[in-house]
Amino acid sequence: MKKNLWKKQLAGLLGGSLFLLQSTSVLAAAQEISLDDSIAAALKNNSAIKMAVSDQEKAAWGISEAKAGTLPSISVGTGATHGPSSTASPDGTNYNTSLKLNWTLYSGGRAEGLMNQAKLNADSSELNVANTQQQIKLDATTAYYNVLQTRNMVAVNQEMVNNLTEHLKKVQAQYDVGVVAKSDVLRSEVELVNAQQNLTKAQNSYDLAMSTLNNVMGMPLDTENTLKDQLVYAKTDVTVEDAIAQAVANRPDLQQSQLGVESAKEGVKIADSNHKPSVTFGASQGWSGNDFPGDDSNWSMNVMANWNVFDSGLTNAKVKQAKSTLNKAEEQAVQTRNSVELEVRQAYLSMKEAENRIGATQVAVDKATEDLKIAQTKYYAGVGTNLDVIDAQLALTQSQTNYTQALYDFNVNKAKLQKAIGQN
Numbered sequence: 081m082k083k084n085l086w087k088k089q090l091a092g093l094l095g096g097s098l099f100l101l102q103s104t105s106v107l108a109a110a111q112e113i114s115l116d117d118s119i120a121a122a123l124k125n126n127s128a129i130k131m132a133v134s135d136q137e138k139a140a141w142g143i144s145e146a147k148a149g150t151l152p153s154i155s156v157g158t159g160a161t162h163g164p165s166s167t168a169s170p171d172g173t174n175y176n177t178s179l180k181l182n183w184t185l186y187s188g189g190r191a192e193g194l195m196n197q198a199k200l201n202a203d204s205s206e207l208n209v210a211n212t213q214q215q216i217k218l219d220a221t222t223a224y225y226n227v228l229q230t231r232n233m234v235a236v237n238q239e240m241v242n243n244l245t246e247h248l249k250k251v252q253a254q255y256d257v258g259v260v261a262k263s264d265v266l267r268s269e270v271e272l273v274n275a276q277q278n279l280t281k282a283q284n285s286y287d288l289a290m291s292t293l294n295n296v297m298g299m300p301l302d303t304e305n306t307l308k309d310q311l312v313y314a315k316t317d318v319t320v321e322d323a324i325a326q327a328v329a330n331r332p333d334l335q336q337s338q339l340g341v342e343s344a345k346e347g348v349k350i351a352d353s354n355h356k357p358s359v360t361f362g363a364s365q366g367w368s369g370n371d372f373p374g375d376d377s378n379w380s381m382n383v384m385a386n387w388n389v390f391d392s393g394l395t396n397a398k399v400k401q402a403k404s405t406l407n408k409a410e411e412q413a414v415q416t417r418n419s420v421e422l423e424v425r426q427a428y429l430s431m432k433e434a435e436n437r438i439g440a441t442q443v444a445v446d447k448a449t450e451d452l453k454i455a456q457t458k459y460y461a462g463v464g465t466n467l468d469v470i471d472a473q474l475a476l477t478q479s480q481t482n483y484t485q486a487l488y489d490f491n492v493n494k495a496k497l498q499k500a501i502g503q504n
Contacts, residue, residue, distance in 0.1 A: 122220035125298025139205035146198035152183035177373035188356030330502030357387035434489035441483035
């Protein structure tokens, strides 16, 4: 009997050692990442960042496009005809070549307005990159914390399975000697099966959370990572008034809304430019004759002023449209300001609410742990019931779940607050 027991212990030791070696090799192959690592990877690889940068580059080239409207343009043209150029000239090839310069000296403010709009658009695109970076940072942080939360829930459910497995063994042993009823065994078996199902669900949630994090970081979805950080509570002393003030000063989308107003004002100037005259300078040099580019030359130079004194109300209609666009931009700026303040308040209040739950749920975990020990001791001593043990185990698992949820909610809403105030 002792020999068989020794063999079982040796087999268990070897099996445990093998499992430990396998686990070590898996962990060695997995990449260990911190929260900062995940944010850095997301900022480097996420497609949203790349698209925002492309928009920024496009807007920068838009300045050059608008600037071209204030500079001269030069064109060259040439043509040839074969045959008599007139009844008096012999057959042959006649060439006509021209070199022309055109320069708008004054456009009523249209060219300048378009260039100012292009600059404002470039500034807005740069702010959009910053705004996208902040959103990606929040997405990576939320995804990272979600992995931590689901990992903790796997541990909570694994502990419950372990406790119920051990409890079932003791109930079965007591039943074998006739101390407890068969119903206690059956109820314990049912609770264990339910706990195992919950563990499977928790593991699946963890796998999905890891895939989501990999997606945000721009990594293959099946990448195996281990996370360095833990869900912890770190108090923050910022007030809601300070948070709103920081948001007003730092939020890129607030600055973008103001640039939208400025761009709309330039649009009014552009539309109104048709009420003013335009002045252009032109010069040309031409050659014609039988030898390319031509034997005979002529040139011309002129300054032309144009003023459309009546266009059937077209310019006035465009000005009215531009002013309507300006009014809309101003209302959008007000709406954005209100939305930002609401976002700050929501994140702040949610963070504070979760902060209050952390302390209460931690106390509940301690009390539930003690209650489970008491229920187990009483039951195994024959003065308690199996239902008391199961209820105590369920209460412990629920309190651990609530504590994990409170930590997750606090950290996520803290990250949302940092994004809401425009913190890089």
